[in-house]
Amino acid sequence: xSAARSMSRGRRTARPPASAERDRLGLAxxxxxxxxxxxxxxxxxxxxxxxSGSIWPGVALHGMNNASALIVPLVLGVTxx
Numbered sequence: 001x002s003a004a005r006s007m008s009r010g011r012r013t014a015r016p017p018a019s020a021e022r023d024r025l026g027l028a029x030x031x032x033x034x035x036x037x038x039x040x041x042x043x044x045x046x047x048x049x050x051x052s053g054s055i056w057p058g059v060a061l062h063g064m065n066n067a068s069a070l071i072v073p074l075v076l077g078v079t080x081x
Contacts, residue, residue, distance in 0.1 A: 041065050 045058035 037065075 041061065046063055048057040048061060049055060051057075
């Protein structure tokens, strides 16, 4: 018996699917400009794991990505608005 059904004492409640709730939240929060880079780094990390069989190359890539996110703005002189 599902949790929603047992909590409503046998009556089914009309709720949108979780994916619809997630999509509405995503639209409300807006598009994150970091998403494309994070997606590519995630795919590369997964490929490194598949090719090497170890998580450490992915950990190194993640560390390099984080370091570049700190160092590049400092070198370019970008200030937060």
